[in-house]
Every structure is written in C-alpha cells, then in structure tokens.
Amino acid sequence: MTDVLAVTDHRRGELRDVSYEIITAGRQLADETGGDLHLAVVSGTVDDFAEKVNREGVDAIHTVDYGEEFNHDVYTQAITQLYDDLAPQYVLAPNSVNGLDYAPAVATELDLPIVTDTIGLETDGDTLIATREMYGGKVETTNELEGPAVATIRSAEWPQAEGTGDASIETFDATIDEDAIGSTVNGFEEVGGGDVDISEADVLVSVGRGIEEEDNLPLIEELADALGATVSSSRPIVDNGWLPKNRQVGQSGKVVTPDVYIAIGISGAVQHVAGMKGSDTIVAINTDPNAPIMDIADYAIVDDLFDVVPALTEEFQ
Amino acid sequence: MKILVTVKEVATVEDEFEIEGTAIAEQYLGADLNEWDDYAIEEAVQLQEEGVADEVVTVTIGPEECEQTIRQALAKGADRAVRVWDDSLEDVDLLDVGAKTEILSAVVEEEDPDLVLTGVQSGDDSWGATGVSVAENLGYQWGAVVNHLEHDLEDAASVRRELEGGVEELTEIELPAVLTIQTGINEPRYASLRGIRQAQRKELDVKALADLDVDESAIESELELSDMYEPESESDVTTWEGSAEETAGELAELLRDKGVAP
Numbered sequence: 004m005t006d007v008l009a010v011t012d013h014r015r016g017e018l019r020d021v022s023y024e025i026i027t028a029g030r031q032l033a034d035e036t037g038g039d040l041h042l043a044v045v046s047g048t049v050d051d052f053a054e055k056v057n058r059e060g061v062d063a064i065h066t067v068d069y070g071e072e073f074n075h076d077v078y079t080q081a082i083t084q085l086y087d088d089l090a091p092q093y094v095l096a097p098n099s100v101n102g103l104d105y106a107p108a109v110a111t112e113l114d115l116p117i118v119t120d121t122i123g124l125e126t127d128g129d130t131l132i133a134t135r136e137m138y139g140g141k142v143e144t145t146n147e148l149e150g151p152a153v154a155t156i157r158s159a160e161w162p163q164a165e166g167t168g169d170a171s172i173e174t175f176d177a178t179i180d181e182d183a184i185g186s187t188v189n190g191f192e193e194v195g196g197g198d199v200d201i202s203e204a205d206v207l208v209s210v211g212r213g214i215e216e217e218d219n220l221p222l223i224e225e226l227a228d229a230l231g232a233t234v235s236s237s238r239p240i241v242d243n244g245w246l247p248k249n250r251q252v253g254q255s256g257k258v259v260t261p262d263v264y265i266a267i268g269i270s271g272a273v274q275h276v277a278g279m280k281g282s283d284t285i286v287a288i289n290t291d292p293n294a295p296i297m298d299i300a301d302y303a304i305v306d307d308l309f310d311v312v313p314a315l316t317e318e319f320q
Numbered sequence: 321m322k323i324l325v326t327v328k329e330v331a332t333v334e335d336e337f338e339i340e341g342t343a344i345a346e347q348y349l350g351a352d353l354n355e356w357d358d359y360a361i362e363e364a365v366q367l368q369e370e371g372v373a374d375e376v377v378t379v380t381i382g383p384e385e386c387e388q389t390i391r392q393a394l395a396k397g398a399d400r401a402v403r404v405w406d407d408s409l410e411d412v413d414l415l416d417v418g419a420k421t422e423i424l425s426a427v428v429e430e431e432d433p434d435l436v437l438t439g440v441q442s443g444d445d446s447w448g449a450t451g452v453s454v455a456e457n458l459g460y461q462w463g464a465v466v467n468h469l470e471h472d473l474e475d476a477a478s479v480r481r482e483l484e485g486g487v488e489e490l491t492e493i494e495l496p497a498v499l500t501i502q503t504g505i506n507e508p509r510y511a512s513l514r515g516i517r518q519a520q521r522k523e524l525d526v527k528a529l530a531d532l533d534v535d536e537s538a539i540e541s542e543l544e545l546s547d548m549y550e551p552e553s554e555s556d557v558t559t560w561e562g563s564a565e566e567t568a569g570e571l572a573e574l575l576r577d578k579g580v581a582p
Contacts, residue, residue: 014483075464079456098448100483103440103500104464107417107449108456116542117417119449136551137445138333142344145547146414155449185461185494195486206580230581242504254484263580265571284578286571291335292559298551302574303559304567314568319582 005038005128006091010082011056012099013047014073015191018055021097021156023163028124028156029095030060030164036128039063041089042170045081046070050172059166065089065175076184078105081177083112088175091151093131098155100255110153117153118146122160139272140295159277195249195257204233207261209252209279211237213268213289213308217245222312223267229319235259237275253278268308271296288312321473323364324433326424326451327378327393327401328354329386330444342413342548353389356439360501362508363469364437365397372473373435375399379427381409381420387524394519395511401524402427408529408536414445419539421453426532428458435477436498440465448500455498463493467502 009029011022026042033040039062044052049066057064067081082105086094094113096106098120110117122143123134131148201207208227214220227234234250241251252259254274264282269275271287271294279285280299287300288308297303304311329351337348367373378393378401380386390401404423409415428436436455441448448464455462467488468480473495481489482502493499511519529536560570575581 014487019484075452075462100465100481103448104452104462104481107452108462110417110449111421111453111456117447117449117453118543119417119447132546137548138331138344139443139446140551141333141337142339142548143551144342144545147544147546148542185497186463187492189490189492191483192480192488192490193486194488206575230575232580238503244507248486251486255482256486258485263575263578284574286574287557293335293550295551297557298553300557302571303557304571305559306564306567310564311568314564315571318568318572 005033005036005093005126006041006089007033007038007093007095008041008043008082008085008089008091009095010043010045010097011052012097012101013052016048018052019097019099020163021099021158022056023058024158024161025095025097025156026056026058026061026164027161032093032124032126035126038092041065041091043067043082043085045078046073053172057168057170057172058164059168060164061168061170064170064172066172067175067177069177069179072188073101074184074186074188075105075108076186077179079108079112080179080183081175082109084177085175086113092128093126093151094153096153096155098157102155106153106155113153115151115153116148118148119155120157121154122157124154124156136273139270141293157273195247195251199233199249201233201235201250201252202257202259204259204261206230206232206263207235207252207259208232208265208267209235209237209269210240210267211269212239214240217243220245222309226312226316229316237269237272266296266300267312269296270294271299321373321435322375322377322431322433323367323373323435323437324428324431325357325360325364325376325378325393325398326436326438327357327361327380327390328439328442329380329382329389330354330442332443339548339550342545351386351389353392354439354442356441356443356501356503358508359503359505360437360439361393361396361398362506363501366506367471367473368397370471372471377402377431377433379404379424381405381415381423383410390524391519392511394522394524395515396509397515400522402527403524404527404529404532406529409539412541414541414543414545415539416541416543417447417449417453419541420450421457422534422538423529423532424450424454425457426534428454430532434496435473436460438498438500440500440502451498451500461494461497462499463491463497464500465502466499467505469499469505
C-alpha cells in the first residue's frame, strides 16, 4: 500500500491553488496501490484551511496549529514528525518558493531521496517514476527511485481536486523546538506597482532575452505604440534593469490574461508560461522552432524578430 | 567573515539537437557558468569590496575541463577555488541532490565559512534543492530564493525572499547560513582583463573524495535517469511561413480580425 502525505500551501491567510492540485497528484499516487492520502495543514488558520481542502479523495487531514505564517523550521519539524507517525511511502510538497524552502530539508532530515519540480508521477508501490524537465524545458526525463521519497510537484500540472470530502480532521501535536528556529519572517511587501497595470491590458507586446540589448527596446515600444498595446516582458529584461518590475510576466511577476499576447524573443521558461498561458490568443515570434513557447502558442513566426517587428510596425503606421 | 560560493559549469543545448539514450549527443552541448551562480559570485564579491567579507572561496564539482568556468569566477574577484573530482564521478549519469549534498557538505565543513551562497538552481538539471539540503545536513540556517541581502551582516542576514506573484518576504536569518540566490539580486560584472590575468595565478585546489573523507558509496545516486525525450507539443500551433513582410502581414490581419489593432 502506498500511503501519501501531501503538504498544503498558503500565504497571508489564503490557500494557494497548488493545495488543491496536490490533492489530485497525491490521490492518483495513492490510488495506484490502494493507499491512503493524508494532508498536512501547517500554520495559519488551520481549521478553516482544513475545511477547505476536505475535498473528494482525501482520507485524513492533520493540522499543526503553530504560528501564523510559513516558517521553514516549523514546517520541517512538523512534517518530519508526521512522517514518523504515519510512515507514508511518499511525501509530496509543492514546488513553490516555500516548498523549495522546506522540502529539501525534510528529505535530508529523513534521509530520503528527493525529486523536485515533477510534472508526472507513477508508482507500483516500490518504484516511483517521476517525470521532469531538463535544460529549461527542452527535454523531458523519467527518473526512477526505489522506496520512500520526497517529491515536489510543479503548479498547474495536475487539475484541482473538487467535490466535498469526508476526511477525518485531526490535530497533530507536533513538538516544535523553538531553539531550532533560526529565521524569523518580519513581513511582506508587494513589489512593482507603478504607473501601468499589465494585468489589465487587452493586448500585450512582450519582450524577452531575444532583444539582446537595451538599445533595441525602442523597436518593441514603437510596435506597442502603433498597436495601442502595452509593453511587458519576461524575467531577464527586468533582471537587467531594462524595464521596471511591474512589467514582468510570470510566476514571480504578474499573471496576465489579455486577448492577445505577442511573445517576442521569449523562449517560454515554465516560470514565464505560468504567468501568461491564460491569454486568449498567444503569438510567438522566435528564431527557435523548438522553443518551449511554441508548445503553447496559437500562432508562430519562426524568424528573426529584428526583421519581423519593424515589418509589423509598418503595417499599422 | 568568510564566504563560500558554489559554482557550477552547466551544459547548454543548441536549438537543434539529438538525444542518444538518456543524454543529449555531445556535439550539441556547450558549457557555461550557471546563470544563478553568477549572481551568487557577484553578491559575495560585493560583500568583500565593502569590507564585510575577508575571503571569498568557490567550490565546484566537476572535471578538469570546467576550470575555465572556475577561472571566470576567480576573474570576477573570488580569492581561491576548490574543485572536487574523482574517477568514481566520471561515469555518473546524474548527480542527484543527495550526492551533491554529501560532497558539498564535506567542503563546507573543511572551509567553515560564515555564509554559503548558491544559485537558486542550475540551468541544466534544475533541482533547486541542494543549498537547503546542505544547510540542513550541517545544521546551518538557510533561506531559499533570496533576491535581496542587506550588506551590514553581523550575526544575522536580513534578506528578501522572492515569492510568487510579485510578493517579497522580509526575513531575518541567523548565521552561519546558506542562501540560495535568485537572478536580479545585483548586476553581475564582466571580468576585467586585469581580473582575467590575476585569475590565472590564483589558487585552484583539486580534491578527490578521499581527501574530503567522503565515502564513494555516499555519492551513489538514488535516482536512475531512465529515459530522455523531446516533449510532445500540446498545441496545434499555426506557423506562418514566408518573408518577414509576409508573416508580419498575416499577423497584422489576425490582429485586425480580432479587433485589437487599427
């Protein structure tokens, strides 16, 4: 029997979507051998969270009422103790920024192997077959692991669990050693802001690494002007300081859902795609026909942006 | 204060490539300094320039060929480098998080730094887990995905962790600690010609596993890479063909049809 312990994710009083996705991933793994799915809800308003994640397929929910917000030491201690108590075959955590701040520590503490950022999981009870990407999404790999393991799941790869469940909800009395807590969260800050809200735009002309130099940005701005569109970008453009943070589309930037998203010189790293795949129509302009952006684009021009963009601008001038 | 920076030479892949077994055929691969580690090096060198750090040491797991990449880090200002390699690592398909943790932990123990900086992830296999795993293994504190570090370090590091959706977490982390560094935390410098010349004379120490008291069995990967393939495209993308004028014309027509362009 393959029992699974899956950890939910929340921030500032709200459960994050991956909390419902991890139920689906965990249920599927547990189903493959008829095991149980346990959920861990650590910190925050645990009773309220437990009610919300009590969806179809969950067998038991364990709440650890300690502290308001995420603290990786509390999570590590609570989850390792839950593991010792429940002895599941697999621990699943989200591959979120916080998941990556405790899951490796849990694996190390329990002396278990870890496989991160998985997009597919299968088991026969002994062997875990995990699918993940390498080289920025250019290839997929399968990885086999024997015995118990920790796995983190990429967000939005599994559908969110629905329906109402009848899981048992139990308080887990984790013993939190306060002396072992070596970091303190002092607050949160929203970044970006500013004059333009790219999440409100109908048409986004979005620019990535392919633009090569800051001096080439006016090409993109001219196109946006001619179209009456808004300029956004992928992460490297903001990292380079060429555009302000409020223009960044992606996991660590803004989630956008325009009518048309024109991705210019953007390869389509998963973190970027997470922020724009909800766009109605996606157009990619890129020299690489195998770039990951092509997997989600509706229309593509495989050509040099320095030829195509001026030609497109001319169409509207 | 002493800072240890993990530096990885990552494999880069050409646009067009072929897969042989569970690896990309050699002729399509290049090598580069891991992008995230470049920011970690810069952060350490800045701390040294501000007089906070006395010494910046880099550590790399890799064969002799990656010394060029290590020299890049030295040229940017690191003081000396450690490279770990061994015949037993030669045939390993995939060095998993557990194996890297064993090797890097041994180096951290030997060097005894106050701060360890690693990139958030590597551009090739992107585990994103090794830094935190090393910290837990050694009883260091840690912070993952750090995009700002206050430079008045004493007993604690004041950092910002970059969460999803444009939110940053303000966190205080006791030292010694491992921080995984996110891109954008600073602007990595180019190595100057003078730096490149100096780098040739800096110490680059090569260590085998036995030198670090790491048992060969400890680095056996618990993960087996069983298959590698190109992902199937999920979309039925319409690719416009022709000259730039023709394809731009097709796109212009689409934008007009959708009523989003004049």
